[in-house]
Amino acid sequence: MEHFHRAKSVRLRSHHHKYLLADEDGEHVSQDRQGTVKNARWTVEFDNDYDTVIRLKSCYGRYLTASGDPHLLGATGQKVIQSLPRKIDSSVDWEPVPEGHKVRLKTRYGNYLRANGGVPPWRNSVTHDIPHRHQNWILWDVEIVEINLDPPRQRSDPSVDVDLCDSSFQLTSAPTHQASDHNFGISNEGRMIYYKLADDDGVVVEAEGSFLFKGKSVQDLAQNLEEETELEGITVCSRNPLNGRLYPLRLALPPNNTVMHVIVVPATSKG
Numbered sequence: 001m002e003h004f005h006r007a008k009s010v011r012l013r014s015h016h017h018k019y020l021l022a023d024e025d026g027e028h029v030s031q032d033r034q035g036t037v038k039n040a041r042w043t044v045e046f047d048n049d050y051d052t053v054i055r056l057k058s059c060y061g062r063y064l065t066a067s068g069d070p071h072l073l074g075a076t077g078q079k080v081i082q083s084l085p086r087k088i089d090s091s092v093d094w095e096p097v098p099e100g101h102k103v104r105l106k107t108r109y110g111n112y113l114r115a116n117g118g119v120p121p122w123r124n125s126v127t128h129d130i131p132h133r134h135q136n137w138i139l140w141d142v143e144i145v146e147i148n149l150d151p152p153r154q155r156s157d158p159s160v161d162v163d164l165c166d167s168s169f170q171l172t173s174a175p176t177h178q179a180s181d182h183n184f185g186i187s188n189e190g191r192m193i194y195y196k197l198a199d200d201d202g203v204v205v206e207a208e209g210s211f212l213f214k215g216k217s218v219q220d221l222a223q224n225l226e227e228e229t230e231l232e233g234i235t236v237c238s239r240n241p242l243n244g245r246l247y248p249l250r251l252a253l254p255p256n257n258t259v260m261h262v263i264v265v266p267a268t269s270k271g
Contacts, residue, residue: 003096003103004054007044008148011035012105013141014115016228017212020126020140022058022082029064029080031115031124041145046152053093053108058082063092066107066128077127080113102139112138118230119197123209134227190214191257195225198237198246198265213260218249225264233267 004010012020018031019040034040042056042064056064062082068091071077085092090108097104105113111128114137131138193213198204211228215221222236237246238261246263254260 003098003142004044005152006148007142007144008146009041009043009144010056011040011143011145012042013143015136015139016115016117018115018124020064020115022060022062022064024060026058026060026062027082029058029082029126031126035143044148047093050093051152052095054096055088055092056094063088064094064113065091066094066109066111066113067091071125071127072121077114077116077129078111080126080128099139101141103142104138105140113140114138115140117228119209122230134230136227192259193221193224194259194261195228195264196262197229198263198269204246204263216253218251218253221249221253221262225262229264231264231266235265235267237263237265239263 013035014020014031016031018033019035020042021030021032021037021039022042023030024039032040038059041059043058045055045057047053047055058064060082062084065081065083065085067079067081067083069079071079083092093108094113095106095108097106107113107128111130114127114129114131116122116125116127116137117134190212192210194210196204196209209228211224213221213224215224218236222234225236226232226234236249238249239246246265248265249262
């Protein structure tokens with residue numbers, strides 16, 4: 001709870017370095033790398049009856065809600081939406097569970113807020129479930145945008161106090177300050193990776209994904225791509241500019257954080 005104790009509004013950044021956004025339709029939520037937009041800001045409300053629970057309200061005045069509808073038929077994960085129930089119920093309650101400098105957000109029924117990666121329609125979606133793989137997809141960085149100068153007292157520990165100089169937070173005194181918004185941008189460290197997938201017949205599909213890569217080796221890149229695509233045993237390939245054929249990356253990455261375009265070949269591919 002200490003991640004939110006003095007927060008009036010926050011931004012939540014996922015493992016994929018993307019921010020939790022309230023979509024403009026006032027119903028859906030998603031992820032995006034642009035964290036300075038108003039849609040990325042969530043107002044924190046506290047429950048007077050449960051001091052371990054918070055609610056998050058979007059810029060459209062609607063609550064982050066764990067719905068009971070499946071995200072995709074036949075797949076695990078239920079939809080997370082924006083809603084404004086006539087009577088506040090447990091679907092809008094989230095229990096922060098700290099894990100180091102990060103936090104997991106648990107529903108009252110034991111599921112966790114999950115930022116999905118992979119290929120469409122999973123990419124940039126947000127669900128709630130109990131993941132058996134990709135445990136880091138339920139971890140969120142909390143960036144405090146606005147401080148609550150009169151935070152609620154926690155009944156379990158009346159003397160609780162949070163150090164406002166905690167280095168795990170990025171604090172701003174005013175949410176509209178342009179300089180503070182700049183602090184929430186993506187770091188210049190690392191390189192951009194643009195990837196396409198090959199299907200089981202070895203044919204490269206046109207859909208493309210991208211992410212900021214901070215690793216140093218081909219093995220690091222393969223691991224990141226497996227997390228992004230939810231595939232296992234992949235081969236990372238590049239395309240020969242002379243004949244267009246694919247060849248696997250085996251040795252070192254290009255120097256100087258050069259942007260890379262790669263092809264992800266799954267283990268099941270005949271190519």
